[in-house]
Every structure is written in structure tokens, then in C-alpha cells.
Amino acid sequence: MKRQLLILLICFATVATAVAATFSASYPRAVAAGDKFRVAFKLENGEGSNFEAPEVEGATLIFGPATSSSYSMSIINGKQSSSSSMTYTMTYKASAQPGTISVGAAAVTCGGKRMTTRPFTISVTAGNPHGGNGGSSSQHSQQPPRVSIDDFDSQEADRGVSANDLFVRIEMSRPRVFEQQPVVCTIKLYTKYGISEFMVNKQPAFDGFLIEEIDGQPNLDNVETYNGQKYHVAVLKRCILYPQQSGQLKIASGEYDVTAVQFVSYRTMFGTMREPVEKRLHVTSNSATVNILPLPEPKPASFTGAVGKFSITSSLKPETLKTYSAATLSYVITGTGNIKYIKAPQVTLPEQFDAYEPITDVDAHVSGANVTGTCTAGYTFIPQFAGRFTIPESEFSYFDPDAERYVTIPIAERVLNVEQGKGQPSATGERGTRMDIAGLQSVSASQLSPEREPWWGSAGYWLWYVIPLALATAFAIYFRKQLRLRSDATLMRRLRAGKVASRRLKRATALAGQPDKLTEFYVELLQALWGFMSDKLSLPMSQLNRDNLEHELLSHGVDAQLATEALALIDECQLAQYSPAGAAAGQAAMLDRAAQVIEQINKVKIA
Template identity: 55%
Template sequence: MNRLRKLHIRALAITIMAMLAATAQAAVSFTVQAPRQVVEGNKFNVTFVLENAEGSGFVAPEVGGAVKIYGPALSTSYSSSWVNGKTSKSSSQEYTMIYKASRAGKCTVGSASITVGGQRMTTKPFTVEVLPPDQAEARERQQRSQVQYDDPSTQSADKAVGANDLFVRIEMSKPRVYEQQAVVCTIKLYTKYQVSQFIPTLQPSFDGFLIEEIPMQPSLNNVEHVNGQNYMVAVLKKCLLYPQQSGKLTITSGNYDVNVVQYEQFRTPFGTMQQPVERKLQVKSNQATINILPLPEPRPSSFTGAVGKFNVTTTLKPASLKTYQAATFSYVISGSGNIKYIKAPSVTFPSQFDVYDPKNNVSVNAGGGDMSGTVTIDYTFIPQYAGDFDIPAGEFTYFDPDAGRYETIPVAGRHLTVAKGEGTPSNHYRLKNMDIRHIKTGDLHQQHAQHYMVDGWSYWLWYLLPLLAMAGLMAYYRKQIKERANVSLMRTKRASKVATKRLKNARALAARGDRTAFYAELLTAAWGYLSDKLTIPVSELSKDNIATELEAYGVDQSLRERTLRLLDDAEFAQYAPELASQPMDQVLDEAASVIDSLEKVKKAKQPTS
């Protein structure tokens, strides 16, 4: 029996030695764990962790801006695992110290060190942001009633959620800007409670602005000190606004449904317990007003609406030109400002060239307070004749809002040498050089005939037709002059045409699945159509005015409600595309249906006074 026991002990020893031999040694590290932000007067832990080694001679760091209350306290842990015949071990030593933040600002924690295997290991220094305390903390009674964002015991369910406990604020980066100058609009949620649900029910309206969204993901991961109190903050929306008119513009307030988490407290034999409960609130944001300065007059003739700071270069491809072969002359505009909305400069090409409409290639990035990048404007042309030609020099003018003046960049001209290529002139030039024909020789088979044209009816018809054509042309011309003098009529006539073009662009964006750009294009089409159809100036364009003008136009109530609902749904989807459940094709069909229905409405006669 003793011999058998010895054999078992020997086998166990061999197994343990094999396991130790197969054990993978983990990497040794010495790191620190600490919060990024604390509030003045609060305690916080700093833990130094030595992993996979045994250390000695721990030296605590020097800490500025905080007072040490306790530590270092040492705790040790070991763990091992055996997977697929291999054993791995890990261990850790944790040195925990407790500090109290003594003043607002930056708390600097220096390097800690420890000896491992005869060598010193150190941690990297770091800083902790110390926020000012709530002003109410100075008084004990107020402290008991004040809600603290980091203290669930103050967030009891028997307390009403006050206006200073949760609110939404619209903030503008500048109080005044010029037309077309960018201003950053930020919509923030400030709360002392955890938020379980946030739904916008009425988004702010940005009438009078072009909007460029700055992509971001809202999250309550920051803390800000506002009016003597600390809040968790989430950025709900951030965008660049480009005002399209001067004067005072207002961003209307938005409405939101918010669910916050409070705690019911009750006593048990084991002490006081807390149970989370939700409370639904309705929150309304503030309004934001900004003063828009008009661009100085007179405006240079070469100014096409560029506001910011830009550089301009030109390119020509290919370098060697031949007749009947396409070439491209390009304006390359780079810089920051309203670069996405710059109109194509006017370029004068030789009359012997076929020239096509310019095309824009935009590559911009929205961030840093403005859009920056490059826009390339391509002018495609086809030379019809060989020879030497010139594209005259030009100018590019932009307005610099920082300097408050127009800046002009000279654009050098181009001398073009066109060689003979293969092909034939386009139809536009095919009849040129055909005014002189070869003289026909030989028997012409001429015959002598004599008759009086005045005796035939065709003779008098040639006099009568020009008179009738002249009378008809004059009547048509007078009608055109009268219609063009009526600005309201001209806007109404082109409203459907412009909207149809915009909806076609929106359908292409829907096919690509770009929801944000789709709804932005759809809104532009709807607002522009209603502005032209109802002859409402952009500065007065609002849903209330649209409803009033639709009723005066003779639109029935059902169609008016469909029109306003289309605007509301599109604005909501643009603001929160991830919450929009309606398919884009269905929204697009509804928009086309609304515009088609409005086109069929005959304008009601206005009563005469």
C-alpha cells in the first residue's frame, strides 16, 4: 500500500512539473487607473496595477491639486487556466490611494515606481480635470435638496425635475456674421439625470440658412460647469449655417420628449435600497438669434458669391489640342468658406469652339468652424478649326469676412494652338464656307418662258404672309413683355420645372441610400417650389405664411394639410434620419403627388376693393 501511494505521489509530481514547463509567462506591465474628471471637494481613487510580477519598494507619486487621505493599500490576486493541455498564469498587485480634490483646475499626478527583478518600473504622469463644485454645496441644507449628476441618492423619484436639472440649449459660435459667412450652430442637452430615451417632436427651423451637417454620434460623455452647477452634456446636433440674407435671423425652438431615470429609496433589513424608475418629460429649447450683415456695396463685377479665403489655379487638358477632339479648361478653387456654393466664373472662349455647360467636382470637409477643400469647375470645349486662339485673362473675386473687404485674384489667360485633327465640323459650323459654289459648265438645258406673276394668287400671298407673320409676332412679343413684367407670374410658371429637377436629384440620392442628402434635397425642392408658386420672399418663408397663402390661393384643407405634413416629415427625417421609418421612395412619391396636385389647383380670384 505504501509503495502504491509513493507511485501516485511521484506521478502527481511529474504532472505538476509538466504543467509548469508548459506554462506561458504573460507580459509584465505597470499601469495606473484613475478618473478623467472629478468635482472639487470630492474623493477619488488612484490605483497602480503591477501585472504578472512580484514587486517591492513601491514609491507613491507626487500629486498637485489634491490631498492624500488614505493609502497605499495593497491587494494581490492570482489566477490560472488550463486549456488544451497548456497552463497559463496571471497575477496582479494593486496599490490603491484615495485623494480629495482641493481646488478646481488641473490635478497633476506624477510617476509612481516599483522594483521588479532588480529593475525599477515607472508609470507615466497624467492629469485629472477638477471641476468647480455646485454653488449650492456650500450650504448643507441646499446640498441635501440639490440634484447632483454623480450622486443617485439626490435623484429620488419624489423630486420634481426642475428647469435647471434638464434643458436643451441652442448655441451660436458668433453673435453676428456677413451674408454667406459660416456660423456654427450647436444644440446641446444638459442633464443631471441619466437619459433612457430622447425623441425630438418638433425640430428647430433654420429659415434663411443653408445647412451643412457635421456628422457626430450623441452621447452623455462630457461634463460642463454652467451657472455654478455641473451637468452631463450631449451634443445633439452640430452644423454649419450659411445665411442667405441680411438682417436678424432667428432659429426657432425645438420640442423634445425625454425619459429620465430617478430612484425610489426604501428601507430593508439590509439597509436602504434604490430602485430605478423612469419619468417622461417634455422639454422646449431656447431660440437663437443672430445678426446678419450685408455684403458691402458696390460689389465687383467678377464677384460670384464666394465668401471666405480662397486660392485659384487653372489647368488645361490635354496639353496638345486638335480639332474635333474634346478638351477641358478647369478652374481649381481651394480654401475655406462657402466653397460648396460658389458659382462658376464666366470664361470667354473663342467663337470657333463648341463650349458645353460647366460641371463642378466638389471635395470638401465640414469642420473647424467652416467648410474647407477644393472645387474644380470643368469647362469642356471642342475646337472646330485649326490655328492659334486665346482665352482672355480674367479675375476671381471673393469677400474676406475677417478683413471686411473684397479680394481679387488675377487669372492668367491661355494661348491655344490647335492642330488639324480627324473628323468633321459640328452641325453648328457645317454650313460655314459654303457660300461660294463651283460654276456649273456644259449644257444647262435652259428654256425661255414668259408669264406675269401679278396675275397669280401666289404673288399676292407672298405679300400677305409676311404681314400676317409680323402681326402675330408683335402680338406674341407684347404678351411676353407683359408676362415678364409680372415677376409673380414668371416665378409661378417656373416653380414646377425647378421642383421637378430637384426631385430628380433626390431620387438619385435615394438610390444611393444617402438619407441625409436625400432629405436635404427634398426640403430644398419643397421650400423653393412653395416660394415660387405662392410668390413668398425667402425672408418671409414659414409654415404659417405657406398655410395662409395656400388657403388664399384656393387650395382645399386636405391638400394644405398634406403639404405641411410633407414639410414636417422631411424636416424630422433630415434632423434624425436614423429615426425615420418611411421608405425614401414613398416620401419622394408623396412629394411628387403633392406638387402635381398643387399644379392642378386653379388660383382663386382675389376680391377687388
């Protein structure tokens, strides 16, 4: 039992030791006088707060506390362990005199518990004259080591940045050129320090030049030796300048804001450490002067401003010319010089050709201090006639600045044979656009008019409004009238009385002549007559009888004789209905009389 309790206590103690927070200081035992050093206060296995820096005698606090923390976890054979630490780093500068630095206790609160370090001392020894990163002012007054791009120790922040260590330089490819002769101007930044920021305040002025910028190299990738010293170099600007006037032309200085990076070095127990320090500088470049010589006189008549060394060739596409088909005569000027500003040579095309403005295409690039390339001048034309034509000989002149003389290249006469082509004088050129107008349009005398007479506004035009509007109005009136009529049932019956009676008479006619249907015939005939009277007089059948019919007919304006005839006809029909014998012979006559009576009464306008 005692043994088991002992093992448990040991295990507990082990675990308690593993997780217990510790707070300790690490520092150099000795530092050189005037030297900078660091003291690190490390809290392990705990989270600290309220750090209190120690009191220090014999050194000056430069920077701190700088806090850093770390955490690590490991699993070994299934066993997990972890540790964490917080470090408070203080940077001091030792006094200039040898002696002792006393560092008091630093304190921190961890888990509600205040933890402190033990006070300690650091010996200050005499300064090292070759250390480079410390020392007394008397040491600085001595000749400092030269700044080197390969030695960071030489790039310390204590020293100023001299004009030899960082500068901007304008370089010209030639100090002396002729007018129009291209000269390459390069603006470079030379520095022995790293650069964190660069801003252009004022660009150099290129008065008197035509300027064409070419790609620069703004990164500090290159290393160049200048005046026996190595520099990182960035090409800030690179351009080709074409002088437009003779004399001394000056390129004014540019102004730049540059942030250089120097280093502060510290000695710690882990060795020398460096921190970058930025220093903002205002840098002015040099100015450059170029002596521009005038082009000698007299100039050849064919000289159009080409300066350099050139050759010229010509070509014709297509080789076989046909009328109304576009062709291009091209002159290709190849060489070195102001190729971009060469004017196309004058070419006199035959008058029988439809000629277009020449199209110039330049392909130039910088080669060393020169501009090299080709200038192609294309003369597009459309022959309008078949035959043999001549483009007279001509010349191309340029000024050779090396030989300092004009060179004239003769362009030989060119004979063009044009064959008769098909089609009309309209074509589509290489430029993808229609290059000629269409042919004549057909005109007939009947299409010609003395003056333009627009249809709009004429009487014929407005008739197109009036006639449809009138038709529509008439249709609307008719339609509305029809609607009104249809809505009046009495009127409709009266108007349709004749038609209805005719239909019944037709049915009666169909029954006529059939001896077995004599009664039906008269019934139908009577219905036709009574129905007609009812519709025409707008009286219900139930209200009509033999007694009031005559009165109603007379009162509605029917002639008395006609009314009597109607009554007589009805009487005869009723008589024949009930005594068919002998009535068969009079069927046709009855039908005719009934039709006449109905027709005549129907003609009467009933009020």
C-alpha cells in the first residue's frame, strides 16, 4: 500500500513539474562598451500579463519590450505533450565606459500569480575598434569602411547615405549627333542599399527632341561597376531621342524621392542580428548635354529627312495586273536611323490609275545605341485601263552621319503591264473596305421629274386618311342602326312581316293541288294572312279577330278597298276550310289573291 502511494506521488510530482510555469532571463555575460545587446525574459508553460521591465543601471533602453510567443505539441508513443512560451525582449545600449550593468528583477503575472526573475549583472568591457556596429564617437570620426553591396555590416544605419552610394544618372548613347539622328537616353538608379520605395517627383525634360519611350528595367536586378565600385542598378527610363534642332541641347535633371534600407546590428547570445531601418532621401539626377550638329547643305531634292544608313527595295502585288483589280506597289526601306520618321518616297503613278494615299508601316526596335527596322510604304492603286504603263525612275536619299554625307539610292523605272480584267470599276482592297464607287445607276426618262414632289402632304396622301375614315364612319353608322333595329322587337316583326308571310305562302303552295291536304292548305293560308296582319299591325294574334281587323287596318292607313279585300279573302278561306268540296279548284287563285293582299298591305307605311 505504501509502495503504491509512493508511485502515485511520484507520478503526480512529474505531471506537476511538467506543467509548472517558469519565468527566466537570458542575457549576455559581457558586452562591449557602447554596444547594443538584448535581454530576453521567457515565461514557459503559462500565459503572462502585466509585464514589468527591470530597472537597469549602466545601459540605456533602446527598444522593448518586444513580445513573442510560441506553442508546440508532440505525440510520442501515443503520449501527448505540449509546451508554450512567451518571450519579452528588451534592447539596451551599454554605456560608453567599461564597468558593470545591473539589471533588476522583471515581473509578470501568470495565472493570477506574480512571477519575477532574479536580478543579474553584465560586464561591460572595452569597445572593439573593428566591430563595426558600435564603438565610440571617436571611432566614427575615423575613416569608415566603404559601403559594399555584398557586406551588410557596411550598410549600418548609423552612417549617412552619401551621393556616391545612391544616385540617379542620365546616360546618353552618343555625346554628338546630327539632327534627326536617334540617340538613346537611359536614366539609371545606382544604389548600394536596398530600396523599399521610389517616387518620381520631376521627370527630366527633353526639350528639342522627339521622344519615343522603350521598355525600361525598373527592378534592381543588375549589378554594374561604376567608378570602380559595384552598384545595384535599375533602369528607370529608356527612350530614343530624335533631335529636332541643332546646337547644344540639354536634358534637365530629374528629381526623385527614394527610401533606402540600412541595417541596425545587435549582438545577442545567439550571434549578430540585424533590423532594417528605412531612410528617406531626395535625389536629383545629373543633367546631360548633347551636341546636335546641323545637317549639311545643300540637301538633295529627294531627301525627305532620313538620317542613318538605309537600303530600299520594291515589290508589286499581284505581279499580274488587271483592270479594276487593286494592286499594291510597296517600297521597303531597311536600315538603322530615324526609321520611324522617314517619309514615303514620292512615286508618280500613271494618271490612268486610281491611286490611294500611301499606307506606311514601320517596324523598328532598339539595337544597342541604334534604332533598326523597316519602313514599308504601300501605294495601292486600281488600273482603269489595260495597256503598258511606266512608273518613272525616282530616288531615295538619306544622310549618313558616320560618313557625314548624303547618299542617294536610285529607284529604277518600273514597267507595268495591265491586262483587261472582268467586272466593273469597283473593287475591294486589301484594307477590307470598298475602294471604289459603284457603277452608274440605270436612269430612264420616265423617272425624271422637273422637281421633287413628295407624296407626303399631297392631296392624294390625305385622301388615304379621308377615305378609310369615311368608310369606317359609314360602317359605324350602319352598324349602329342595325343594332338599334335589332333591339326593337316590334319594329323587327313589322319589317319582317312580309318575309314571314312569304315563307308561309310557300308552304301553302307546296300543299296546293293535293286533294287529301286541302284543309291543311287553307289552314296554312289563313295562318299566313293572320300572322302577317299580327306582325304588320303589331298586335298579338289573340287580340285580332274578324271584327276589329278592318278597323285596325283602316286606322293604320290601309286603303279601305284593300282592307275589304283582305277581309273577304279571310272569309273565303275560312269558308273553304270548313267546306272543302268545290274549294279545290280555287287554290291557285286564293294563293295569288293572298300574295297580292300581303304585298299591297306590306307596301303601306304603318305609322
